Amino acid sequence: MPQSEGVAAAASVPCGHGAGRGCTHSRGADSNAPFDANALISARGLGITRNGRDQLIDVSLDIAPREIVTLIGPNGAGKSTLVRVLLGLEKPDRGKMQRRADLRIGYVPQRFDSDAVLPMTVERFLALGMEGDKLGIMRMLEQVDASSVRHQQIGELSGGELQRVVLARALLRQPNLLVLDEPAQGVDYSGEADLYNLIGRLRDEAGFGVLLVSHDLHVVMARSDRVICLNHHVCCSGMPEAVAQHPSYARLFGPQAAHAFAVYRHHHDHSHDLAGMPHPHGSPDDDGRGEP
Amino acid sequence: MIFEPFFLRALLAGLGLAAVAAPLGCFVVWQRLAYFGETVAQAGLIGVALGLALHMDVTWGVLAVALLVAALLLWFGRQKVVGLDSILGLLHHAALAAGVIATSMLKGPPVDLAGFLFGDVFAVTATDVTVIFVGGALVLAAVAWMWQPLLRLAVHEELAEAEGVNREKIRTVFIVLLAVAIAVAMKIVGILLVMAFLVVPAVAARPLSRDPERMVLLTALIAAGSVLAGLWLSATVDSPGGPSIVIVMSIIAGLSLSWAARGRSAARPIKD
Numbered sequence: 001m002p003q004s005e006g007v008a009a010a011a012s013v014p015c016g017h018g019a020g021r022g023c024t025h026s027r028g029a030d031s032n033a034p035f036d037a038n039a040l041i042s043a044r045g046l047g048i049t050r051n052g053r054d055q056l057i058d059v060s061l062d063i064a065p066r067e068i069v070t071l072i073g074p075n076g077a078g079k080s081t082l083v084r085v086l087l088g089l090e091k092p093d094r095g096k097m098q099r100r101a102d103l104r105i106g107y108v109p110q111r112f113d114s115d116a117v118l119p120m121t122v123e124r125f126l127a128l129g130m131e132g133d134k135l136g137i138m139r140m141l142e143q144v145d146a147s148s149v150r151h152q153q154i155g156e157l158s159g160g161e162l163q164r165v166v167l168a169r170a171l172l173r174q175p176n177l178l179v180l181d182e183p184a185q186g187v188d189y190s191g192e193a194d195l196y197n198l199i200g201r202l203r204d205e206a207g208f209g210v211l212l213v214s215h216d217l218h219v220v221m222a223r224s225d226r227v228i229c230l231n232h233h234v235c236c237s238g239m240p241e242a243v244a245q246h247p248s249y250a251r252l253f254g255p256q257a258a259h260a261f262a263v264y265r266h267h268h269d270h271s272h273d274l275a276g277m278p279h280p281h282g283s284p285d286d287d288g289r290g291e292p
Numbered sequence: 293m294i295f296e297p298f299f300l301r302a303l304l305a306g307l308g309l310a311a312v313a314a315p316l317g318c319f320v321v322w323q324r325l326a327y328f329g330e331t332v333a334q335a336g337l338i339g340v341a342l343g344l345a346l347h348m349d350v351t352w353g354v355l356a357v358a359l360l361v362a363a364l365l366l367w368f369g370r371q372k373v374v375g376l377d378s379i380l381g382l383l384h385h386a387a388l389a390a391g392v393i394a395t396s397m398l399k400g401p402p403v404d405l406a407g408f409l410f411g412d413v414f415a416v417t418a419t420d421v422t423v424i425f426v427g428g429a430l431v432l433a434a435v436a437w438m439w440q441p442l443l444r445l446a447v448h449e450e451l452a453e454a455e456g457v458n459r460e461k462i463r464t465v466f467i468v469l470l471a472v473a474i475a476v477a478m479k480i481v482g483i484l485l486v487m488a489f490l491v492v493p494a495v496a497a498r499p500l501s502r503d504p505e506r507m508v509l510l511t512a513l514i515a516a517g518s519v520l521a522g523l524w525l526s527a528t529v530d531s532p533g534g535p536s537i538v539i540v541m542s543i544i545a546g547l548s549l550s551w552a553a554r555g556r557s558a559a560r561p562i563k564d
Contacts, residue, residue, distance in 0.1 A: 109450050120504060129443075129444050
């Protein structure tokens with residue numbers, strides 16, 4: 001798999017936990033690199049400023065075919081903004097982006113208001129604006145384990161059911177890139193693990209790339225080819241195995257550290273000021289966050 | 293009386309309007325645009341004054357002002373410090389005040405304000421009926437043409453846009469169609485009741501519907517039934533035509549909502 005060593009490793013500086021472990025910093029150093037012609041989406045130096053605040057700073061990334069990329073970061077780190085830019089819903093103020101000519105995106109949005117005033121059955125929703133036939137819809141509902149809700153109203157579904165139905169719609173478009181924005185919101189822990197296993201399995205079968213946004217790392221890690229940590233800029237990007245081998249992994253992913261934010265924070269060799277701008281630290285092991 | 297030409301014209305106009313209003317009204321309900329439409333309609337009074345001052349059919353004046361106010365609403369909606377409900381509250385009242393001032397300043401004989409506010413269904417001319425049917429057919433054709441993208445935007449705006457639906461274009465065309473419908477319907481039911489013609493039958497149909505197309509059909513049937521019953525009521529007890537139609541459809545909507553609310557726990561607080 002190309003790209004599996006992270007974004008433009010040559011131009012990167014090592015992360016706080018040591019070089020050569022696959023987690024590399026981009027810091028926008030590669031924003032002048034040419035587009036990756038093979039990538040589904042190739043972005044260079046994306047920047048967005050809203051109301052005087054930088055939402056995205058010099059973000060460069062490539063998503064290769066068949067690759068599962070997980071985008072993590074704290075709330076308000078610009079994850080959804082980045083997704084909106086990659087989807088073409090928002091124009092970046094700075095930087096450029098290249099989408100492969102045959103790019104076909106299946107999108108599972110973060111919020112799907114199930115309080116629908118619009119009457120519509122699941123089956124109709126899945127057929128809306130698509131060429132798909134009833135048989136294909138039935139098969140897809142079986143694949144996402146939601147056959148039982150086929151004739152139900154979309155407004156009457158539970159959070160987990162709705163999630164799988166929206167996933168089915170995204171998959172029916174036969175995407176080569178599946179984009180999921182925090183798909184596990186409102187789904188319990190085992191439901192989340194099931195969802196990620198399902199996405200991984202479907203990826204293996206259908207061969208699409210996946211961009212998954214999450215603020216939860218411990219479940220995501222296993223399936224991802226690459227993890228990108230975003231806090232307005234790309235803090236860190238690398239293979240999950242490399243991160244997992246790190247001594248701090250056990251500490252961070254242990255039962256006590258179920259909530260995963262701390263996870264990559266401790267890998268950082270810099271902190272952020274109130275405006276979100278990165279500030280390097282003198283010592284790579286001192287992240288200034290008072291780790292016990 | 294029922295076979296008098298003026299009554300037949302009222303009937304034709306009402307039924308034509310019922311058909312045109314049904315799909316638009318459903319989208320207004322689905323996209324929570326009821327007060328958007330109400331504000332645009334309210335601005336119609338300025339359009340009436342404009343039409344009278346320029347000695348042309350008030351329909352054109354109403355259409356022009358409706359489009360202007362819709363554009364203003366979309367423009368004000370871009371700021372993020374005041375909610376859309378407040379913007380609607382502002383423009384709604386500003387439009388009414390400006391309309392009353394504008395009509396009061398017209399030279400010549402005093403304007404029959406009540407006629408424009410509540411409409412006069414029995415005063416529609418053969419030309420009005422033609423306008424409703426020709427304009428209505430155009431509006432219906434346009435809605436049919438963009439039915440799929442409209443539905444997809446109504447289900448989930450961001451998802452539809454990510455899948456390639458041109459949100460700006462579809463939205464703009466829809467608002468123009470809404471303004472046309474308001475301008476045409478205004479003569480019959482008046483500025484204050486025109487949105488009732490769009491919203492109320494759709495509300496009545498919603499609890500009884502399980503898919504969008506049937507809801508539109510049911511909306512049209514409820515509106516048409518209300519026109520028949522309302523005009524009959526009007527002829528029987530000599531009540532004003534437009535309000536009689538609106539009260540019939542409102543009773544149907546009330547019954548339908550009561551049916552939907554049966555056995556449910558207390559209502560959630562109203563959002564938006």
